[in-house]
Amino acid sequence: MSTHRNIKQEALDYHSNGRPGKIKVVPTKNTKTQRDLSLAYSPGVAEPCLKIKENPEDIYKYTAKGNLVAVISNGTAVLGLGDIGPGASKPVMEGKGVLFKIFADIDVFDLEVDTKNIDEFVTVVKALEPTFGGINLEDIKAPECFEIERRLKEAMNIPVMHDDQHGTAMISGAALLNALEIVDKEPGKIKMVVSGAGAAAVACVKMYLNLGVKKENILMFDIDGIINIHRTNLDESRMVFARDTPISTLAEALSGADVFIGLSAGNILSQDMIRAMAPNPIVFAMANPNPEITYDDAVAARPDIIMATGRSDYPNQVNNVLGFPFIFRGALDVRATAINEEMKIAAVYALASLTKQPVPEIVNIAYGEKNITFGPQYIIPKPLDPRLLATVAPAVAQAAMNSGVARKPIMDMEAYKQELNDRLGINNSIVRVINEKARKNPQRIVFAEADNIKVLKAAQIVEEEGFAFPILLGNEKKIKQLIAENKIEIKNPVIIDPRSEEALQKRVEYGEMFFEKRKRRGLNLYEAKKIMRERNYFGCMMVANGEADGLISGLTRNYPDTIRPALQTIGVEQGVKKVAGMYIILTPKGPLFLADTTVNLNPNAEELADIALLTAKEVERFNITPRVAMLSYSNFGSSDTPEARMMGEAARIAKAKQPDLIIDGEIQAALAFDTEVLKENYPFSDLVSGGVNTLIFPNLSSGNIAYNLLKEVAEFELIGPVLLGLEKPVHILQLGSSVQQIVNMVVMTAFDAQKAKGQ
Structure with missing residues (x-):
């Protein structure tokens, strides 16, 4: 977990706000009518019960067992928290369930068992076998975890795995094979030193033995020192690795060693120990949150090192x-x-x-x-x-x-x-992707409405997460008062009040620049300087002048009042005639890109084609092939109305401008997603082979209505509105956006700013 200043309260809020916890159960069948309920329960449910009684394997056919895993713990070895008990471990087990779901679409029930007795624990879990397709044991201390897993594997006829043991073993095993290949060393000839003898360390060493490492070439340490045959306090799991050796210290063991494996405690290795290792040393310092030696210290000591840690902020993260x-x-x-x-x-x-x-x-x-x-x-x-x-x-x-x-x-x-x-939709990791991209190269983002508590909370988050450097516009006294009253922590906040005397020189400078842009469009110099007192104009000029990289606004202002300054100061990309608005809808099957949802009221066919091309270009930035449907109430000429013909014409224009673009229309929204019906009735369509991910609407009303319905009724998460076509990024918040939605938009703005710079 991050060490952010307010992470404790933020984590508590995350788990408690709204529906407590992180998971819920959702029916997978219709339950709306009395008939549905009679099929789901009595009397209809008797039929699958009888089928399963006749053939027990039918439980996989008629129930969720085949996609259901139990995450089970007694809370005796939770993360870095130790023995905190089963109840206190529940947030971790729920979190594990979330990871199962988002990465592999596996459903999870978390079960916290209130016993430290091995017999009782095994009895409880064994009795649950009819319910689950698999058992993931979690955060159970050694050596009990070895015996529990062994007995359950023997007793149960479904997959059982203690991830704390085998997860790290498998990931680090893959890393070890590749590292040895790079340095041209054979597993059977390397000298390995292991610090740690808990469940993960023991499982790791057993895995390395399976990969060809020789047991006689391994020296293993626990909290009491080297594991040798003279120790009298070794349990069975550690006795296996006991050596007859005169070596007693970690420093002695590392002299000439090829590989160090750390699953123990932070900062126990020195640079001198690393220097004493063999050429091209391999060091996996996997203690969390602090590795046995920091990445920077290890690389400084040995430039020829191959280093892995458990941390995400350095290369080669060993992550279960x-x-x-x-x-x-x-x-x-x-x-x-x-x-x-x-x-x-x-x-x-x-x-x-x-x-x-x-x-x-x-x-x-x-x-x-x-x-x-x-x-x-x-x-x-x-x-x-x-x-x-x-x-x-x-x-x-x-x-x-x-x-x-x-x-x-x-x-x-x-x-x-x-x-x-x-x-899961292979491309449905957009939020994680743009978050990581923003964090790698944070941009300077102007918050034009910094006198708002939600905006300030979002500014704190994006600074803490390293997504962006916030620049706060507004009355300095009011902003600082809000920060103090709400215990918001922003390091050395950059606050600019465009109306203040301190900003006078900038107002004059920006006003003169703005006058040059607009002097033949009815604006005089006095008006140009005066308008710079408005935060949206001042902030957009910061972006246009290169003193900031992007701007967000619109939380408390009308859309036109936010977009107009951007168009007048920053302008559009070369070759773009009109900007457009896009929403990204995150569905379980992957993202949908919707345009135009915010800008153009009633575009003509040529403008719709340009909107489609702008949107497709943005979709490609996510390494997703755009598949564009020009939506209508008609299918390929089935209605001979001007509105329907316009969408068909727009598709033809876009195709002529970009022949390799997958685009078709006009087409009804339902048909665009039903490839079987589409193939049967319109086999000529570009969209037959793979459905759609990009929807272009005939006018602003239809686009706006659609995304609001998807958000409110279908409860899909969304990102947007994203302005397309500006030379530099300005994104406009929805009225009443939540703090998280503001954060998402800041991240998107930083992502687009990187694109504008060619990064």
Whole structure:
């Protein structure tokens, strides 16, 4: 977790605001009518019950068991918090459930068991087998966790895995294979030192042995020192790794060592210890939140080092989210009776192999890199890589089939991979992508309405998260009073009051620049200087003059009052005739891009074509191929009205200007998403092969109504409105936007500012 100044209260608010907690249960079938309810429950529910009684395997056909995992803990080893008890561990278990869902579309019930007795714990979990398709054990202390997992795996006929042990082992195992390949060393010949002997460390070493590392070449330390045969306080799990050696200190062990594995405590390694290691040392300092040695210190000590940590702010993050969602996905999809060593090793090699493949542009964008390539700075995939699901899960499923634990083999693996990509919408990580991109290169963003408490809270968040450097416009005294009264913490806030005496010189400078732009459009010099007292004009001139990179406004102002200053001061991109407004709607199947939703009242066919091309260009920035539908109440000439003909003409104009664009229309919204009906009735359409992700509306009314319905009735999350076509980014908030929506728009503004600079 981040160490932000207000993160404690923010985390409490996050969990308590609205509906408490992070998860809820949602019906997957219709429940609106009496008939629906009679099918869902009595009397209809008796039929699947009888079928399951006749054939127990039908439980996977008629219930959610096949996609349901239990995240189970007794709270004895929670994160870095230790033994805090089952109740206090529940937020963590809910969080684990969220990760299962967003990364692999696996449903989770979290279960917190109030016992430290191994027999009781095993009895409780074993009794739950009819309910779940898999069991994820979580945050159970060693050595009890070893015995609990062993006994449950023996007793249960569904996948059981203690992720704290095996997750880190698999991810670091993949990283180790790749690191050794880079430095041209063989697993069987390396000398390894391990600091830590808890559940994760023991599982890691066992995995490395499976990958070819020799046990006699490993020296292992715990809190009491080196694990040797003379120790009398070793349990069975550590005794396995006891060595007969005169070495007693970590410094001695590291002399000449090839690999260091740390799963212990922060800052226990010195630069001298790193310097004493063999050429091209491999150091995985995975203690959290502080690694055994900082990345910067390690690299300074040994420029030839390959370094990995558990942190996201340095290269090569060993993050369990690279493993557990996809391992369970593959295991569930073949109805595996276990997660065995073959499946775990398959996941290791799948991760290692994926790292060597060309990285999708969306991953480069997310991490602010030009071209991520296999090498010392990239030995394991990035957590936001959309290929993980369709790479790791099939490898695990195949290993389950090969090792004889799969009860439902997959016949067409390529079709399965496509199903996985479609399951969550492979391109539906837009928010995470633009967040990471903004954080890599934060921009200077003007907040034109900084005398508003929601805007100030958003400014605090974007500064803390490193998304942007906020510039606050408004009355300085009022802003500082709001900051103090609401305990908002912004480091050295930049506050500018365009009406103040201090801003006079800038008002004059900006006024003269504005006069040059507008002197032949009915504006005199006096008016140009006077209008700079208005925050939207002053802020837009900061952006136009390069003293800021983007602006957000509109929370308390009318849309035209915000867009007009931007058009008059900044202007449009070269070749753009009219700006347009777009919303990004985040649906479970992927993002939808809607335009024009905010600017042009009744565009003609030529303008609609330009709007479509502007929107398609923005969609491509997310490394998504735009598939554009020109919407109407008509399908390909079925209505011979001017409105319908206009949308068809707009599609033809856009296609003529950009022949490779996938675009068609006019078409009804329902048909655009129904590829089967479309294929049957209009096989000539560009949209037959893959549906749509970009919707162009015939006028402002229809676009505006559509996105509001999707937001309020369908409850989809949205980003916008995004102004398209300006030379530099100015984005306009919706009236009444929440703090999070403001933050999202700031991040989008920073993202667009990077594009404007060619970054």
